[in-house]
Amino acid sequence: MQGQSPTPDGRVADAVKGNWVDTHAPEALRPYMRLSRADRPIGTWLLLLPCWWGLALAMLADQSPRWGDLWIFTGCALGAWLMRGAGCTWNDITDRHIDGSVERTRSRPIPSGQATVRGAALWMGLQALLAFGILLTFNQAAIAMGILSLFPVAIYPFAKRFTWWPQVFLGLAFNWGAMLAWVAHSGRLDWPAVALYSAGMAWTLFYDTIYAHQDAEDDALIGVKSTARLFGDRSPVWLRRFIVATVSLMALAIILAVQPAGSVLALALSLVAPWAMGWHMTWQLRSFDPNNSERLLALFHLNRDTGLIPLIFLVLALFA
Template sequence: MSDASARVADSTGNWVDTLAPPWARPYLRLSRFDRPIGSWLLLMPCWWSAALAAGIAHDSGRLPLTIVLFFIGAFVMRGAGCTWNDITDRDLDDKVERTRSRPLPSGQVTTKQALAFMVAQALIGLVVLLQFNRFAVLTGIASLLIVAIYPFMKRITWWPQIVLGLAFSWGALMGFAVTFGRIDVTALVLYGGSIAWVIGYDTIYAHQDAEDDALIGIKSTARLFGAHTHQALVLFYGLAVVLIGVALASGDVRWPAWLGLAAFAAHLASQIVRLRIDDPALCLRLFKSNRDAGLLLFAGLLADAVMRAA
């Protein structure tokens, strides 16, 4: 198989295709390093939580190191999760136009090779996790159960995005676990807000595959909401803003954090206004733009943490 035909259908012209050694490309595609948006979205709640917890503690001394460790952990663990997802979905991916060129269904790697690569990524994640306190280590390990069951949810429920939200929002708990060695109400409310955000943006993402999913019996909130997706997004994005706002109020944040939340809310509102569910390319662009929405909120929380620690 030529490298051009081995490229994943919705990801071409990236650094993996052009710069990575040929032998490494299938593995980098398995871990989605050719499409890092998912790693960024997994990282955002981690950074929100770390910055909010540092602000509450009035101590930002360890925040830079925590930010770096969360960055590494998010990218390798998202890679491990995607590898696991591709292993469990290898037969389904072969039936969807956008995913049949992934490394496993296209034969670029074997299932045993993919499993070994998944374990290697998980071990790197464990090394990162062990830099934190015992409570944070146990909290991080607990997330693996959700990660393990997520790929099967789209076969049995119309709401797999909830399970994805539980997994991708886990970082909202980790910042508090790392900083305080506990999870309090503020962290749980932030977690709830992040879950609502994930349900919203992954519904947008799932509209790319709605027709193929219907043919092979895969369930999603995109298919469930259908023409009512805009109203559903108003509900879930609105709930995300409200719950995150409650968490910020509980953390007694100052004006930079509120400014970040306002920018985050405005970004989400613009997505709803612009969305056309019958335009897959637009759905992908709007989904990817959630990294920028998350960074706007993080910038406000980071400025707040620095201000309160001064």
Template sequence: MSEVTAPVADATGNWVDTHAPSWARPYLRLSRFDRPIGSWLLLMPCWWSAALAAGVARDVSQLPLTIVLFFIGAFVMRGAGCAWNDITDRDLDARVERTRSRPLPAGQISVAQALAFLVLLALIGLAVLLQFNRFAILTGIASLAIVAIYPFMKRITWWPQVVLGLAFSWGALMGFAVTLGRIDPPALALYAGSIAWVIGYDTIYAHQDAEDDALIGVKSTARLFGARTHRALAVLYALAVMLIGAALVLAGARWAAWIGLAVFAVHLVWQIKQLDIADGALCLRIFKSNRDAGLLLFAGLLVDAVMRAA
């Protein structure tokens, strides 16, 4: 394959470009280790759920280890998911300005090499999953069906972000599965709230490619909402806050968790007010800021768990 290792259009100036060996760069870019924001967003529902479940159990003794394992698992499995997405989308990516320099459409690695790397990442993810109880292992494996179908959704529905939400929010179930060995109503409410959040922030992200997507026939909520995006985000984010609030009520959370949710909600309002869907760079910055929103909520849930376990 080509020896060219130029970075993709929206991923310059990071550690992969400046420090990683040249032979490793295409694989690191394939798995988005040069752009970890997606891994952080996949991780947030995991950490929320782990902290909320620890609060329900009134036991934080296993929470530090769970947090670390979820961190490793989220980064590895997001990498595997991106590899799968790029394998299935390589022809479409070649027709979009922002993605045409990704490793596969740019010819930096072959499909066979990408598949081999995907398998390696999946095996690492499996090793992490096997540290948990049987119920959690089966729950984690069940998410793979959603991950497998996601790349194809943009071809058949205007709502591919819903399927992404189902996949990226799965961690909201995993925290309860790992900590309690079951999925309680608070986990289901947290899952639903996270799905609404994911649909919202990925709509913002998708506005970067709206024009190219229209040209090649790719569907998204960004194209569906268009000029109504601000109103749609208001509904989605309000739904997210209400459903996560329901999870807190069902879990018997205390004031610290509610402060975390309130700050999370304020951040989402700020996003809507700042957003200009015609400004791709701004869309990317606001999308990335959702990591901070998620961490603010996690901080509240973590303090709540520690207080309830004391």
């Protein structure tokens, strides 16, 4: 489905108002930047923060931060921006027939006619190629991890067609960086990184279930599955379970990583991370209203802060 964009000047309906893409980007590039969600930076944060968790935890585990970690920190940021853009472009290509039937997404570049499928595919390839160039600066084990991450990225857009749990596939893709950054620092994959990855997946189930409630009615009409539709009125119960899983798994990851070699103070400080994150998620849950789209989107955006909270305490623990 293609035609006129339903919003002024091609703006995407759920983009941040006054964002830099709509106000400052060259007009010819705007459809492609919108494909990359550059006008909606929250997704880059949600992809990046598990990377920084993994790096901080790896540094805590071996108590040997080094100058190369600064590049891992920076490379993860650049790579997250590029791969989030490539992944979102891929998502829009595969969902182009669905997006035109959903109120929130029909203003996206492909269904609104701002960009062609061929143009989007070329844009996706350019972003992925640049991200691969960054990946090649890491060690061989991290390069292999990065290549493996393409599988959940490729599958995710189709998940809502065959499972009620597409958020699991999003979690697999969005939290891969927790393991990749650990491996980029240490050269190997260890159990603390796997536990941290699992904590990130539980967190993704929390925030993306909230997000999916925005589209629950449209999704029901067109037959698209989601945890929001699956849980229905029991969503608060499930969201509370995801909070418990997030906190428990992150605490396990920290204990496995820090306890063998770290000081008691470092362990205590780092364990504040999941506790504080859990309280922030609980505070969100108190404001959850599945029938208020504006509130749902605001809660989803708050998860940038949710992910920054544990990072702060992990970094503080490095100096303990």
